[in-house]
Amino acid sequence: MFDWLEHMAQWLVYHLLGMNPEDHLAKALDFFIYDSIKILLLLFTVVFLMGTINSYFPIDRVKNYLSRNKLYGVEYFMASLFGVVTPFCSCSSVPLFIGFVRGGIPLGVTFAFLVTSPLVNEVAIGLFVGLFGVKTTILYVLSGVLLGTIAGLILQRLKLEKFLTPWVKEVLANAQRDQERFEEEKQSFKQRLPIIWDEALKILKGVLPYVIIGIAIGGLMHGYIPEGFFEKYMAKDNLFAVPIATILAVPMYSNASGILPIVQVLVDKGIPLGTAIAFMMGVVGLSLPEAMLLKKVMTIKLIGIFFGVVMLCIIVSGYLFNLIL
Numbered sequence: 001m002f003d004w005l006e007h008m009a010q011w012l013v014y015h016l017l018g019m020n021p022e023d024h025l026a027k028a029l030d031f032f033i034y035d036s037i038k039i040l041l042l043l044f045t046v047v048f049l050m051g052t053i054n055s056y057f058p059i060d061r062v063k064n065y066l067s068r069n070k071l072y073g074v075e076y077f078m079a080s081l082f083g084v085v086t087p088f089c090s091c092s093s094v095p096l097f098i099g100f101v102r103g104g105i106p107l108g109v110t111f112a113f114l115v116t117s118p119l120v121n122e123v124a125i126g127l128f129v130g131l132f133g134v135k136t137t138i139l140y141v142l143s144g145v146l147l148g149t150i151a152g153l154i155l156q157r158l159k160l161e162k163f164l165t166p167w168v169k170e171v172l173a174n175a176q177r178d179q180e181r182f183e184e185e186k187q188s189f190k191q192r193l194p195i196i197w198d199e200a201l202k203i204l205k206g207v208l209p210y211v212i213i214g215i216a217i218g219g220l221m222h223g224y225i226p227e228g229f230f231e232k233y234m235a236k237d238n239l240f241a242v243p244i245a246t247i248l249a250v251p252m253y254s255n256a257s258g259i260l261p262i263v264q265v266l267v268d269k270g271i272p273l274g275t276a277i278a279f280m281m282g283v284v285g286l287s288l289p290e291a292m293l294l295k296k297v298m299t300i301k302l303i304g305i306f307f308g309v310v311m312l313c314i315i316v317s318g319y320l321f322n323l324i325l
Helices: 005-017 022-056 060-065 073-082 092-100 107-119 124-130 134-157 167-184 188-224 241-249 256-268 273-285 288-294 299-325
Strands: none
Touching: 005 022, 005 188, 022 188, 022 299, 073 134, 092 107, 107 134, 107 273, 107 299, 124 134, 124 256, 134 273, 134 299, 241 273, 241 299, 256 273, 288 299
């Protein structure tokens, strides 16, 4: 989807600036240019689309529909499935998360998407089949969807809306006010467009510093952390290898397709597949750059709860994988 952007970033770094492709700084800069532009484009597009949808469909109606008892659990599963078909890393999923929250979708349902989206996508599935076979791939996809569903259910039960930042609450209030204005004045789409556009720009401006800082951290990690740095902590005879692998994965940052070759190397070196997969899930599902981006929409306490619940689910998945495989 963003191949043109990746080529542009590489051209800027390796041709225009003449940097060596093997240089750590060059890799970090390439990553920073590509990911920051991609995320900002995604954020603006999603917020603009959600603003358009919100102008025609009342937020309260969306909330009520997704919160009906007869649909309990289904909406979390559907959000996880939607995460499967969106080929984004953890930071790229944040713009959609903001759009969902702005659209009035329950927080737990939104979390279900945020968990699954970076873990499972068509690129990761294709690579997984080639590296580990169909059986392991099916188990991985099912575990990713169930992980997102269960994490979303748990987080919704904790009633965490109060831990959203004042900025998010202001965005929600503005969306509600704009929607009421559209309904009262019976405005056409052409009349609504300037308001939707201005609100999208306002949101983009609000998160811009967090995007830049978060992706800068991710770029440095991508360029400077050696691939084999954590292998000694995942030995087969270590009973706590799965939680240690998950915790050590959080400082790293990559998408599923980028980390899968490393997972294969870990498995080839004798590290249990479940431990290696837990490490992969920690890398792609949780990261410090993602936490930096989420800081704009969540308080530190909510980020800690979110990371804690997801880490617990990943650890359980890792042990189950080791038992089954």
